[in-house]
Amino acid sequence: xxxxxxxxxxxxxxxxxxxxxxxxxxxxxxxxxxxxxxxxxxxxxxxxxxxxxxxxxxxxxxxxxxxxxxxxxxxxxxxxxxxxxxxxxxxxxxxxxxxxxxxxxxxxxxxxxxxxxxxxxxxxxxxxxxxxxxxxxxxxxxxxxxxxxxxxxxxxxxxxxxxxxxxxxxxxxxxxxxxxxxxxxxxxxxxxxxxxxxxxxxxxxxxxxxxxxxxxxxxxxxxxxxxxxxxxxxxxxxxxxxxxxxxxxxxxxxxxxxxxxxxxxxxxxxxxxxxxxxxxxxxxxxxxxxxxxxxxxxxxxxxxxxxxxxxxxxxxxxxxxxxxxxxxxxxxxxxxxxxxxxxxxxxxxxxxxxxxxxxxxxxxxxxxxxxxxxxxxxxxxxxxxxxxxxxxxxxxxxxxxxxxxxxxxxxxxxxxxxxxxxxxxxxxxxxxxxxxxxxxxxxxxxxxxxxxxxxxxxxxxxxxxxxxxxxxxxxxxxxxxxxxxxxxxxxxxxxxxxxxxxxxxxxxxxxxxxxxxxxxxxxxxxxxxxxxxxxxxxxxxxxxxxxxxxxxxxxxxxxxxxxxxxxxxxxxxxxxxxxxxxxxxxxxxxxxxxxxxxxxxxxxxxxxxxxxxxxxxxx
Numbered sequence: 001x002x003x004x005x006x007x008x009x010x011x012x013x014x015x016x017x018x019x020x021x022x023x024x025x026x027x028x029x030x031x032x033x034x035x036x037x038x039x040x041x042x043x044x045x046x047x048x049x050x051x052x053x054x055x056x057x058x059x060x061x062x063x064x065x066x067x068x069x070x071x072x073x074x075x076x077x078x079x080x081x082x083x084x085x086x087x088x089x090x091x092x093x094x095x096x097x098x099x100x101x102x103x104x105x106x107x108x109x110x111x112x113x114x115x116x117x118x119x120x121x122x123x124x125x126x127x128x129x130x131x132x133x134x135x136x137x138x139x140x141x142x143x144x145x146x147x148x149x150x151x152x153x154x155x156x157x158x159x160x161x162x163x164x165x166x167x168x169x170x171x172x173x174x175x176x177x178x179x180x181x182x183x184x185x186x187x188x189x190x191x192x193x194x195x196x197x198x199x200x201x202x203x204x205x206x207x208x209x210x211x212x213x214x215x216x217x218x219x220x221x222x223x224x225x226x227x228x229x230x231x232x233x234x235x236x237x238x239x240x241x242x243x244x245x246x247x248x249x250x251x252x253x254x255x256x257x258x259x260x261x262x263x264x265x266x267x268x269x270x271x272x273x274x275x276x277x278x279x280x281x282x283x284x285x286x287x288x289x290x291x292x293x294x295x296x297x298x299x300x301x302x303x304x305x306x307x308x309x310x311x312x313x314x315x316x317x318x319x320x321x322x323x324x325x326x327x328x329x330x331x332x333x334x335x336x337x338x339x340x341x342x343x344x345x346x347x348x349x350x351x352x353x354x355x356x357x358x359x360x361x362x363x364x365x366x367x368x369x370x371x372x373x374x375x376x377x378x379x380x381x382x383x384x385x386x387x388x389x390x391x392x393x394x395x396x397x398x399x400x401x402x403x404x405x406x407x408x409x410x411x412x413x414x415x416x417x418x419x420x421x422x423x424x425x426x427x428x429x430x431x432x433x434x435x436x437x438x439x440x441x442x443x444x445x446x447x448x449x450x451x452x453x454x455x456x457x458x459x460x461x462x463x464x465x466x467x468x469x470x471x472x473x474x475x476x477x478x479x480x481x482x483x484x485x486x487x488x489x490x491x492x493x494x495x496x497x498x499x500x501x502x503x504x505x506x507x508x509x510x511x512x513x514x515x516x517x518x519x520x521x522x523x524x525x526x527x528x529x530x531x532x533x534x535x536x537x538x539x540x541x542x543x544x545x546x547x548x549x550x551x552x553x554x555x556x557x558x559x560x561x562x563x564x565x566x567x568x569x570x571x572x573x574x575x576x577x578x579x580x581x582x583x584x585x586x587x588x589x590x591x592x593x594x595x596x597x598x599x600x601x602x603x604x605x606x607x608x609x610x611x612x613x614x615x616x617x618x619x
Contacts, residue, residue, distance in 0.1 A: 072529040073525070073528075073529070073534075073535065073559060073560070073561075074525070075525060075555050075556055075559045075561075076555065077518055077551050077552055077555055078551075078599070079555065080551070080599050080600075080602050080603035080606060081603065081606065082554065082555055082558060083550055083551040083554050083555055083599065083603070084550060084551075084554070084599075084600070084603045085158070085554075085615075085617065086154060086155065086157075086158040086160075086550075086554060086617045086619075087550070087617065088614075088615055088616055089604060089607060089613050089614070089615060092600050092603060092604055093604070094133065094134065094137060094138060095138060095547070095550075095596075095597075095600055096597060096600050096601070096604075097134065098134055098135055098138045098547075099593050099596065099597050099600075100597070101134075101135075102593070103593075111579075111580055112576075112580065115127075115576060118130070128572050131572055131579075132572070135579050136572055136575070136579065138547040139545070139546055139547040139548075139568065139578070139579060140167070140546070140568050140569060140570070140575055140578070140579070141546060141567045141568065141569045142569050143569065143570065143571050143572070144569065144570075145238070145240070145241030145244070145245075145569070147569070148164075148241065148245070148567065148569045149241075149244075149245050151567070152164075152245040152249075152567065153245065153619070154617060154619055155565060156245075157619030158554055158557060158558065158617075158619065159554065159556075159557025159558045159559075159560075159563065160553050160554060160557040160563050160564065160565055161248060161249055161250070161557075161562065161563065161564040161565070162242065162245065162249050162250070162564060162565055162567045163249070163250035163251070163252055163396055163543060163564050163565070163566045163567060164238050164239075164241055164242040164245075164249065164250070164251050164252065164567050164569070165238070165251075165252040165566060165568045165569075166234050166235070166237070166238045166568075166569060166570055167568035167569065167570050167575045167578040225376065228257070228258050228259060228376070228377075228380065229380070231257035231258060232257075232258060232380045232383060232384065234257075235251070235253050235257070235384055236383070236384065236387050238251050238252075239251045239387045239388055239391055239393050239395075240387070240391055242391065242393045243390075243391025243392055243393045244391075248392070248562075249393050249394075249564075250393065250394045250395070250396045250427070250564060251388065251393050251394075251395055251396065252395075252396045252398055252566070253381075253384060253395055253396070253397055253398065254397075254398050254400065255377070255381075255397065255400070255404075255407075255408045255411055255412070256400055256404065256408075258380045258381065259373055259374075259376065259377035259380075260373060261404065263370055263373040263374070263377075263407075264404045264407040264408065265403060265404065265407075266365060266366060266370060266407075267370075267374070267406070267407035267410065267411075268403060268404060268405070268406040268407040269365075270339075270362060270363065270366060271406040271407060271410050272406050273351050273362060274336065274338075274339060274349075274351065274362060275332065275335075275336070277351045277352070278297070278332050278335045279292075279295075280352075281297050281302060281305060281306075282295045282296075282297050284305060285297050285298060285301055285305075291438075291439070291442045291443075292332060292439040292442065292443055293331065293332065293333070293439075293443045293445075293446040294331070295331060296329040296330060297329060297330060298328060298329050299315070299316050299319060299320075299328055299329060299330060300316065300328070302315060302316075302330070303315050303316040306350075309352065309359055310358055310359045311347075311348075311350055311359055312347060313345065313347040313348040313350075314348075315348055318338070318345055318348060319334060322337070322341075324337065331446075332443060333443070333446060333447050333450060342363065346361070346363070349361060349362040349363055350362060377411060378411065378414060378415075381411060381414075381415050382415070382418075385418070385419045385425060385426065388419075388425060389419070389425065394424065394425055394426070394427060394456075395415075395425065395426050395427065396427045396429065396512075397412040397415075397426065397427065397428050397429060398429055399429035399430065399431045399460065399462075402434065402480045405431075409428060409440065409444075412426060412428040413428070413444065413447070416428065416448070416453055416454075416455075416456065417451060417453055420448075420453040420454040420455075420456060421452070421453050421454070422454075423454065424454040424455075424456035424510040425456075426456060427456040427457060427458050427510070427512065428444070428456070428457055428458070429457070429458045429459075429460060429514075430457055430458070430459055430460070430495060431460055431461070431462035432459055432460065432461050432462065432488060432491045432492040432495055433461050433462035433481050433482050433488040433491070434462065434480055434481065434482070434491075435480060435481070435482055435491075436480070437491050437492075437495055438491060438494050438495050438498070441457065441495045441498060441499065442498060444457075445498070445499065445502055445509060448508065448509070449502075449506075449508070453508075454508050454509070454510060455499070455502070455508065455509040455510065456509075456510040456511075457499060457509075457510070457511050458511075458512040458514050458543065459492060459495055459496055459499075459511060459512065459513060459514060459515075460514045460515070461488055461492060461515070461517075462481075462488070489517075489519075489520070492515070492520060493520070493523060496511065496513065496520075496523070497527060499511045500524070500527050500528070500533065500540070501531070503531070503533060503539045503540065504531040504532065504533060507537075507539065509539070510538075510539050510540075510541070511539070511540055511541070512541040512542070512543050512564070513540065513541065513542050513543065514542075514543040514544070514566075515542075515543075515544075516544055516545070516548060516549045516552070518552060518595075521542065521552055521556070524540065524542070528540060535560040535561040535562065536560065538562050540561075540562070541561075541562045541563065541564060542556050542561055542562070542563040542564070543563070543564045543565070543566060544563075544564075544565060544566070545565070545566045546565045546566060546567050546568065548593075548596070549596065550596075551596060551599050553565060
């Protein structure tokens with residue numbers, strides 16, 4: 001991918017180990033045999049990175065041996081006393097009230113208007129107090145890095161870490177939305193040059209709600225570099241707050257806050273066009289079988305095909321000279337490496353223009369200013385990574401919309417290549433509601449194996465489903481989202497199983513299972529038991545949002561699993577868009593919330609019967 005050699009800090013040999021292991025916490029839910037060592041999994045300690053592709057250990061589900069079953073850890077998510085012992089009864093009542101309010105469509109749909117009306121009627125001071133007693137208090141940790149420390153320390157005392165996120169979100173100004181000639185999905189080689197697919201990679205008014213504001217997760221659109229630097233400084237404060245509050249925390253960052261979205265659109269276009277051209281060439285050779293990372297094209301036939309299309313470059317010579325394709329064929333990782341050396345091989349970087357019926361330079365619209373913009377973004381990312389290392393914090397690169405995500409993922413990979421050599425410092429996010437999710441995960445795992453760095457991922461189902469589906473329908477391109485929730489579940493578990501198998505194979509992968517789905521969490525625990533993966537190894541993490549699914553987070557933490565709450569903070573007025581999304585997501589996942597409400601009532605009744613209504617958390 002794009003590698004900026006002008007940045008000395010991005011070419012150093014490695015990063016010293018810095019992350020301490022989480023101490024496994026003892027609890028009655030752990031079997032008596034928990035102190036025994038987990039059985040060795042075949043190939044587990046293999047650190048050989050010569051293999052291009054990861055193994056397929058346990059793809060169909062493994063079978064645990066008697067010794068591994070003796071080490072199995074089970075977690076009971078129905079024990080309300082354990083799940084809610086970090087909460088007093090007023091906090092439980094607040095959760096019940098907030099979840100109930102989130103179930104009313106009118107309140108959710110009109111929350112902005114109701115908030116405005118509330119401030120006029122109650123006044124700002126009283127309105128803020130009401131918010132802190134309800135939605136803000138439920139989903140947000142506090143207004144600044146000082147105010148959030150008590151909650152972080154309390155959660156940590158009960159076995160739950162934090163992913164800090166300064167949740168100030170910005171709407172897109174109409175003047176800053178620009179049309180961009182788009183490109184299509186990399187997953188469909190047959191759509192090479194089709195206009196209907198290209199509509200996906202442009203930003204227009206369709207991104208807006210009827211009220212004119214962005215209604216999904218935050219995406220930063222801005223015009224000046226000073227604002228990018230300001231966002232970087234905000235992230236640095238968040239990193240320092242995370243490091244000061246705990247020894248093994250995370251801090252979330254958004255790449256759209258660090259550079260112009262217009263540039264990210266252009267970089268996404270370049271990335272997807274180049275990947276899609278490889279898929280097209282593989283299809284020509286009849287090589288489109290299995291995983292994308294396993295597809296190979298014959299070099300001699302590749303040179304012939306490209307020459308017939310009008311290319312003048314010596315592809316065979318370049319790949320041979322750079323020790324790629326020694327077997328006579330190349331894969332998509334070899335193909336992508338051409339972009340790393342783009343200054344020296346511009347004649348090789350060509351793609352078809354179906355409308356014109358000829359090849360054209362891939363980087364024809366990639367200007368000197370774009371090169372400078374990439375350097376500036378990487379410099380900001382590098383500064384954040386350095387602060388993360390200094391503060392013993394890991395960075396979580398959040399996922400964003402599909403038309404920006406290819407660029408975001410490529411930039412995240414650049415940082416992983418540098419900072420994940422010794423420890424997993426940079427985590428990239430994969431949205432499993434996307435049809436391409438498994439191809440992205442498997443390809444990046446293969447790249448990490450080949451280059452010898454730690455693959456680190458957060459797996460989510462996705463936060464842009466309604467926007468992406470509606471936009472695809474409105475603009476007439478193929479929906480990038482899986483057709484239904486069950487398809488997304490299957491994709492999530494497929495990606496998860498693949499990474500778990502890679503962890504068991506050589507231990508150089510790491511994954512955060514960011515899910516509120518109890519079945520997914522149970523599936524992960526079952527697969528960990530099958531593969532002999534123990535909580536204390538700190539390879540598999542769990543994550544849930546603050547204010548949601550405590551019945552999952554706290555039992556996991558008390559059983560010794562590394563589990564984290566996604567902890568937003570910021571001033572009340574500025575986090576209102578975030579609170580809007582929390583209300584919308586609660587409405588969308590009411591089945592799970594209904595169970596949580598039942599458990600909350602169960603615990604309140606238990607406390608009332610046992611005289612514990614005045615329970616105060618002790619830590």
